[in-house]
Amino acid sequence: MTTPHKLTGDDRANALSALANHGWAEVEGRDAIAKRFTFDDFNDAFGWMTRVALVAEHMGHHPEWFNVYKTVEVTLTTHDVGGLSNLDVAMASKMDRFADGT
Numbered sequence: 001m002t003t004p005h006k007l008t009g010d011d012r013a014n015a016l017s018a019l020a021n022h023g024w025a026e027v028e029g030r031d032a033i034a035k036r037f038t039f040d041d042f043n044d045a046f047g048w049m050t051r052v053a054l055v056a057e058h059m060g061h062h063p064e065w066f067n068v069y070k071t072v073e074v075t076l077t078t079h080d081v082g083g084l085s086n087l088d089v090a091m092a093s094k095m096d097r098f099a100d101g102t
């Protein structure tokens with residue numbers, strides 16, 4: 001398991017701008033990022049959540065998420081460091097790759 005380090009300064013700004021290209025946005029009032037994933041149906045949504053859950057457990061880093069039918073709203077932040085960390089960036093890119101099927 002990787003130890004999280006809080007993102008600050010240029011590292012944080014660069015990460016946020018790369019994430020913004022993939023649909024991630026900062027959450028107002030929290031040091032967190034969020035994205036809504038929309039799938040073809042519930043089976044695809046829950047299949048994706050299952051794959052992400054296995055990776056999350058392996059990483060020791062867990063998303064906040066809310067599923068209704070084929071959409072999953074995700075918020076990523078790191079409680080252990082009180083904000084956005086390298087693990088949130090890693091998790092966001094895993095989620096994007098799994099959703100692309102790559």
Ligand SMILES: C[C@H](O)[C@H](O)[C@H]1CNC2=NC(N)=NC(=O)C2=N1
Pocket residue numbers: 060061062063064077078079080081
């Ligand atoms: C001990 C355990 O690894 C930690 O509590 C992990 C678990 N999952 C976590 N997930 C998230 N999102 N943030 C954390 O700080 C965090 N901490």
